[in-house]
Amino acid sequence: MSAEIICVGTELLLGDIVNTNVQFLAKELANLGIPHYYQTVVGDNPTRLKEVINIASNRASILLFTGGLGPTPDDLTTETIAQCFNCPLVEKAEIIEDIQRKFAARGRQMNENNRKQALIPEGATILPNPTGTAPGIIWEPAPNLTIMTFPGVPSEMKRMWAETAIAHLKSQGWGKExxxxxxxxxxxxxxxxxxxxxxxxxxxxxxxxxxxxxxxxxxxxxxxxxxxxxxxxxxxxxxxxxxxxxxxxxxxxxDDDTLSEVVGTLLREKQQTVAVAESCTGGGLGTMFTDIAGSSDYFWGGVIAYDNRVKMSLLGVGSEALKAHGAVSDIVAQQMALGVKQRLNTSWGISITGIAGPGGGTEIKPVGLVYIGIADPDGQVDSIECTFGDRDRPIIRYLSSCTALDQLRRKLI
Amino acid sequence: MSAEIICVGTELLLGDIVNTNVQFLAKELANLGIPHYYQTVVGDNPTRLKEVINIASNRASILLFTGGLGPTPDDLTTETIAQCFNCPLVEKAEIIEDIQRKFAARGRQMNENNRKQALIPEGATILPNPTGTAPGIIWEPAPNLTIMTFPGVPSEMKRMWAETAIAHLKSQGWGKExxxxxxxxxxxxxxxxxxxxxxxxxxxxxxxxxxxxxxxxxxxxxxxxxxxxxxxxxxxxxxxxxxxxxxxxxxxxxDDDTLSEVVGTLLREKQQTVAVAESCTGGGLGTMFTDIAGSSDYFWGGVIAYDNRVKMSLLGVGSEALKAHGAVSDIVAQQMALGVKQRLNTSWGISITGIAGPGGGTEIKPVGLVYIGIADPDGQVDSIECTFGDRDRPIIRYLSSCTALDQLRRKLI
Structure with missing residues (x-):
């Protein structure tokens, strides 16, 4: 007894959209304890859809379909499923009425195209769609085989799942474990x-x-x-x-803990504050801190010192240090961290200076070389050297900010 | 002649992650004019993976795999593919060397577990992974059947696709129309x-x-x-x-133009420079500017003024303005923009101050209210009021940074 998810839609094959529906359903199946071993995506093509249904109905006992329930001629999911089980379609008057009512509520008239959305396999029950015009079905075309169909619009699918599908699966005995x-x-x-x-x-x-x-x-x-x-x-x-x-x-x-949340909680517990001095990350570390609502309790701000003149004027980095060691160095990272801590008057100062690439690397200081400085509440300054390797610029920047947060976390625990 | 994408990973069946890999590959196949009719997701289970490979190799001539190339025992893609075609695995010395080199570059030692990543089917060629330890393969185990494998990490997969896979498919004659x-x-x-x-x-x-x-x-x-x-x-x-x-x-x-790229090009053309003063975005605008390699030509840095004390001490915002109008106001936005322009000595200063939520809103100043200030090269200051509505914090922050960039773009054209 297991489920299989079948998503129907040429737009998925063209890569026009990300398939978030399948992730949602996968999570929901896991929550109900329903095993689920395969996901299949197929286009709006009845021959290939039939092949997929034949394979799936031989290896799974619950088939969940998304997509292909719309009013246009390429929406073929319902009739193709019916054909697979040699079952005629019947028009449901209550679906027609429901569609007419929805059109009327928007001040419009039902289109003749929509009539096809009222056709469902004989013996199937309607899986109501409270918001859209495409209802789904719940159908047992054979012993030990349940079929449910949902439209491709995520908000409609999710509501139909929550309001009807879960209860039906629970009535089948799922969701106990x-x-x-x-x-x-x-x-x-x-x-x-x-x-x-x-x-x-x-x-x-x-x-x-x-x-x-x-x-x-x-x-x-x-x-x-x-x-x-x-x-x-x-x-x-x-x-x-x-x-x-x-x-x-x-x-x-x-679970969903993020580094910035964990660090924020530690800072709040200790009633300490932090400021950042960022060169190659250009504000990425500050962004991570302030991702967290309420971070103003401990995050005061910082300086984006992308240009060396800003490192000197706003952070007090020495021109000798810049000349002798370069902006990407232990000593400059330390001066940046201490500078921002002192100027913003916070407990901690954290700095990042590095070469995010793709240009700017040398043999001695290659792309991916990053220094992280930390000034602690006693004014002691420490720094670490990271070598993230010749990776993409956004990755080096992301890893730099994460590592800076993680360094602070290690000092706080 | 068509392709099929097979994504291997129990985390996909559990709904832990969204399958963005399949969307990327689908788009790329469409770009190359390679028809593609099915996508399949299967867990880290050799029996079921074999079944999927058997079905796919009977209906497609190019099989693209993602996932299951890692060093842990549940990573089984390569060996399962080899078993399907009764082919032994051989250890490639060059892969071992490459993995050792990558570990060394990060100051670590290769683990014995990683040795399995060097095993590939006899006769397959290595699809190099420039950044990670998991190389893929390009293999023709049977006439008219090409297999390519990629790791599940999106950044690694994409780079391997761009640097090796596309050229191989073009050499097979794809991509003409x-x-x-x-x-x-x-x-x-x-x-x-x-x-x-x-x-x-x-x-x-x-x-x-x-x-x-x-x-x-x-x-x-x-x-x-x-x-x-x-x-x-x-x-x-x-x-x-x-x-x-x-x-x-x-x-x-x-196409792939980003707002920050477009703004950067305009600034470079005019040989002008910019600095940012950010409150609610906490560094997000600076991050957008510095997403662009070479942005140091025109982006000098800025101040993250999350706390009002920083707005006053580093940007010269008046305590009267803060008291009379609040931090989220036209006048404070203007003072921030002018302050950062003057202190960093740039052509332009841009500021953002607003209520990103979910807390902190009032009836007069609701969540989503954001002011953007711009100080121009003549020292003239302007500001606009944005109402992004009661949306999620990350969305309000993202729209704030984008709107600030767009305002500068409109002033520059």
Missing amino acids: VIFSRMLRFRGIGESALATKVNRFFDLTNPTVAPYASLGEVRLRISTKTASESQANSIIEPIAQEIIKIAGADYFGK | VIFSRMLRFRGIGESALATKVNRFFDLTNPTVAPYASLGEVRLRISTKTASESQANSIIEPIAQEIIKIAGADYFGK
Whole structure:
């Protein structure tokens, strides 16, 4: 017993839109504990759609369709499904009335094209669409096979899912056991290095532990399937604690925690404030701090010192340091951090200076070389050298800001 | 002859991430004129992946895989593909060396886990990954069947596609007649208002003209399918020029032009410089300016004045203005713009002060109220009031920075 999601739409094959529908449905299926092994996208082509339906109905027991329910001739999902099961279509008077009412409410008349949206397979029930003109269906064309169709418009699909589909699936017995998971998030350690440290947890079967890597961050997901959240917590929590202990300072948060949120919480707890001095990131670190609503409690501002004249005039960086060591150096990073802390009168000052590329690199100072300076509440200044390698400019800038936040986090814990 | 995209990753089935890779590849296939009828997502499960490969290799001649190339035990794409075609894996010394070099460049040691990333099917060639440790393969395991694999990390996949995959597909004869299109980009006008102005172009068949709307921006895509770019240009250019003339100052650029690029080009032409003073955007406007490599020619820096004390100390905003009008006001925006221009000694000063929400709004000054100030080279100061409405914080911040850039653009043209 598993579900399969089938998204119908040539616009998906042309890459005109991102398929957010499939992500939404995937998450919802996971929440209901419905296993789901395949997602298929196919264009508005009845022959190929039929092939997809035949394959899917042999390997899944719930087929969820999105797209192809509109009024235009290329919207063929409903009739193609019916054909696959040799079932005639019947016109539903209540759908026609509903469409007419919706048109009337917008001061318009129903178009003849819309009449086709009232045709559904004989024996199917209507999956009502409260906002749009395209209803879906709930249909069991064969034993152990449930078909549900949704329009491609995300807002309509989501509301139909929430208001009708979930209840139907629960009536089939789903949703009694649900997948709960916790994501543990790590910085400053690579995927394989972390995997080596926590290797033994990957063999667990309940909960399961699986690694994910994304830019500058590694995550471990701990999952279990249970009837209640408290039961899930009692299974997940001990494993989470063991892993967090092993990871030490590299663990920074869980689930939707962001670095700037975690750092913000630490600063608020200590009633400390911070200011930034940014060169190559040009405001990216300040943006991350202020992503968080309420960050004015601890983030006061900073200086974007892109040009060396600004480093000198607003941050007090010495012209000798710039001449002797260059703007991308430990000493300038330190002077920037201390300068912004002193001028803005905050507990902490953090600076970033580096070569984001693609130009500007030399053999001694290549693209990706970045210095991060931190001035602490006692006025002590520290800096680290990062080598992010010859990567794309936005990536180097993003990693620079993240690393600066992470350095501050490590000093705060 | 058609392509099929197969994305491997349990995180996609769980809905943890949006599948932007498939959209990118779909667009690229369309650009090369390669037909593409199916997209499949499957988890990190060798049995099911095999089934998917069997189905796909019977209906497509180019299979593009993303995901499952990492160093952990659940990354199984390469070995599963090899098994489908009964082909042994061989270890490539050059991959090991490349991985070791990348680890060394980041001051780390290669992990034993990474060794599996050097295993590729006998007879396959390496699809180099310039930035990450997971190379892909280009392989023809059977006549008329090309397999290419890419890691799931979007930035790595995209670079491998651009640097290697496209050339390989062109060498197979693809990309002779391709869809050429020009995207015209507009700011400060709504989709329906623009559509009304250029209505008559929507009936054209060659080129076709279609509207797209995104946050704060409207685009018109002019497309034609031809053998050469010059031929495409001769079809597209006259229509583009007509539309640009009709749109006037609301047209800001084409294709991948960004607002900050367009503004940067204008500043460079005039040999003028700019500095920013940001409150609610916290560095977002500076980040946009410095997204552009070489922006140091005209962007000198700025002040992130999140706290009012910073507005006063670093920008010279008067305490009377703050008391009488509040930080979110025309007069404070103007003082910030003039202050940063004078202190950084640039041609232009731009400021942003507003209420990004979700908290902090009042009846008189609701969430979404933003003032943008501009001080021009003559020292004249101007400001505008924007009401972005009760939208999400990141959206209000993004629209604020875009509008500030657009205001400067309108002053520069």
